[in-house]
Amino acid sequence: MGKALMVAGSLNALGSGNEVNLFGCINFSAAEANTQASATEACTFSKLGINIISGGSGTNSLRFRDAGVNGNQLAEIAGTGVVEDAVNTDALTAGDLFNLAYTDTGTNSGFSWIKSNVEFTTGHGCFTGVAAFAGLVFDIASATRFIGLSGTLEIDGNDVEAEVAFKARGYDTFEALQVRVIANARTNDSVFRNRINGADGTGVITFAAAATGLVTATGLADAITDGHTINASITLGTGVEDLTVTFVAATLKSSASKQDTWTADNFGGLVRAASATAHYFTLGGVLPTLTAYTEAQARIKPGFAGIASNLRCYLDTNTYTVNATLKLFQNGVDVMTTTITAAGGAAWYENTADTVTFDDNDEFSFEIIGGTSGSITIDMIGMTFAPAAAGGGATQVRFGSILDGIGSQNIFLGNRLQ
Amino acid sequence: MILTWYPDYCPIGNCVIEIEPDWSAVRRMALCPHHQNLKITLGLTDDQVFRAILASSRMKETARWAIKEELMKLGEMDKEHPGVPYTVEADGNFIIQSGKTGPTRTALRTLVATALAVVEKPTGTSTVTVN
Numbered sequence: 001m002g003k004a005l006m007v008a009g010s011l012n013a014l015g016s017g018n019e020v021n022l023f024g025c026i027n028f029s030a031a032e033a034n035t036q037a038s039a040t041e042a043c044t045f046s047k048l049g050i051n052i053i054s055g056g057s058g059t060n061s062l063r064f065r066d067a068g069v070n071g072n073q074l075a076e077i078a079g080t081g082v083v084e085d086a087v088n089t090d091a092l093t094a095g096d097l098f099n100l101a102y103t104d105t106g107t108n109s110g111f112s113w114i115k116s117n118v119e120f121t122t123g124h125g126c127f128t129g130v131a132a133f134a135g136l137v138f139d140i141a142s143a144t145r146f147i148g149l150s151g152t153l154e155i156d157g158n159d160v161e162a163e164v165a166f167k168a169r170g171y172d173t174f175e176a177l178q179v180r181v182i183a184n185a186r187t188n189d190s191v192f193r194n195r196i197n198g199a200d201g202t203g204v205i206t207f208a209a210a211a212t213g214l215v216t217a218t219g220l221a222d223a224i225t226d227g228h229t230i231n232a233s234i235t236l237g238t239g240v241e242d243l244t245v246t247f248v249a250a251t252l253k254s255s256a257s258k259q260d261t262w263t264a265d266n267f268g269g270l271v272r273a274a275s276a277t278a279h280y281f282t283l284g285g286v287l288p289t290l291t292a293y294t295e296a297q298a299r300i301k302p303g304f305a306g307i308a309s310n311l312r313c314y315l316d317t318n319t320y321t322v323n324a325t326l327k328l329f330q331n332g333v334d335v336m337t338t339t340i341t342a343a344g345g346a347a348w349y350e351n352t353a354d355t356v357t358f359d360d361n362d363e364f365s366f367e368i369i370g371g372t373s374g375s376i377t378i379d380m381i382g383m384t385f386a387p388a389a390a391g392g393g394a395t396q397v398r399f400g401s402i403l404d405g406i407g408s409q410n411i412f413l414g415n416r417l418q
Numbered sequence: 419m420i421l422t423w424y425p426d427y428c429p430i431g432n433c434v435i436e437i438e439p440d441w442s443a444v445r446r447m448a449l450c451p452h453h454q455n456l457k458i459t460l461g462l463t464d465d466q467v468f469r470a471i472l473a474s475s476r477m478k479e480t481a482r483w484a485i486k487e488e489l490m491k492l493g494e495m496d497k498e499h500p501g502v503p504y505t506v507e508a509d510g511n512f513i514i515q516s517g518k519t520g521p522t523r524t525a526l527r528t529l530v531a532t533a534l535a536v537v538e539k540p541t542g543t544s545t546v547t548v549n
Binding site: 095204242 | 419420421422423424425426427431432434439440441472475476479480482483486497498499500501
C-alpha cells in the first residue's frame, strides 16, 4: 500500500484540445482514444499537477479523464507556474481506461512536468510507459528492437537494449504490459514482450495482422531481482508495412512498497559536453535538452514521505577527463551525489550507499555538473523510493559511490478522428 | 497471463475482449452497444462476432495502407506518417479520409476496392468508403 509517483514530460508545448497521459511523450493527439491506458490494477489517482514554464497566457486546465468522461481531478492555473489538485481523487477499477485532457484559453503551454500519485488498492506499484500519442511507425522487418519504460517512444525502437533497460532496485514484480496501436497494415503477427535482465518475461502481446486498439497482458507476476534491468521489446515479421504505436507501458509492483523512478532518452541519448555549468532534469518523464529547465523548474514533489536512495544513471559513452557529478537536489539543496568517474565508458554509475529521508512536501530534481573536457551520452537518470522508516527515520548519510563495469557494457535491470 | 483487447473503432464506448494469446478464440467479452446489437440481430456466437470485429479492422487497415502506399508513391505522404485518418459511423462502417478529390480520389477508390476484394468478410464485417 502507499502512493507512487507518475511523471510525464515532453519536448513540445501543450495546445488546447490536446489529449495526453502520465507517460513521457514525443507528441500529443486530439484523439482521446490514442492516449487511453488501462489501469490494470484497481487504484486511486491523486494530486494531479503540472508545472507550466512558458506560454500559457490564458487559463490552463488539465483534467483527469476516466473512461472517456471527466474525472474529479482538475489542475488549473492562469498563466505559468505550478498547480496541483490537492483535494480531489479518482478511483478506478481494474481495466478502466484513463488519460488527461488539456485545454486553455490563451497560448500553448510549455511544461517541465505533469505528475500524479497512484495508489494501488492491493499491493504497491505504479504504471510507467513511453509514448508518442500521435503515433510512431514501427516497420523494421524480421527484427527485434527494444523499448524503454520511461522517457519517449522512439521510431522503430532501439537496437541496443542496454540503452533503454533500467536497473531496478525497488520494483520486484513485472505485473503487466500494455500496448496501443492505431494503425496496423502488417500481414503477420507483431509481438511485444516484457524483458527482465536481457531475457524475455512471460508477457507476450501479439497484435494479429491488422488489429488495432489497446492490448493488455496482465497477471504476469514475473519476478525482478534487485539490480536486474527492465524494458520491453517489439518483434516484427517479414514485410515493411506500418505498425503505428502510441504507447508501451508496464505495471510494476514492489512487495516492500518501493518504487523506481527515472527519466530517459531512449534513442541515442542526450550528449553533455563537460562543463562547469550545471544542468537539471526531472525525476521522470523525458530527458529534454540540457538547458530546458532551471533547477526550480525541474523540481517535483513526490507527494508522499519516504527514503530516497540509489541515485544512478546509465551512460552509453563517457570520455570525461575529470570526474563529474550526478546530484540529487532536495528543496533546492544537493543532498546526495554519485560520481561519474572520468573515462568510465558505457556503464551504470550508482550511489548504493547514501539515503535521504523526505516528507510529502519535499521536492526533488537531478543535476549533472563537471567533467572538464570530453563528453557523456546520458540514457537514463533515476533513483529509488522506499517507505519512511518507523519513528521518523535517519537523516542523510554520505559515502562514496560505486561504478559498475568500467569501460564495458555490463547489464545488471489508428488515427481515428473524433 | 490474461490477454485483453480493446478495439479502438467501436462507434460508442469500447468492446473489451479477453482472447487466447494467439487470437485463435475468445475467452470472454463485454461488447459495446453497437457490437452487442450486431450479435443479437445477426444471431452471432461470441466467436463469430469476434471474427467480424477483427475482419472489420482488416478492412479499414487494408484500405488505409493502400491509400498511404499510393500517396507515398505520389510524394504526398511521408513514410513516417502515422496513418490515413478515418471516422466510424454509427452503424460501425468506416469512412477513410483520403484528403483527395476528383481523379485522385477516384483512383484511390479503385485501389482500395481491389485491395479489399481479397479480404475475408464474415457476417457482420464493416464496410469501407473512401472520401
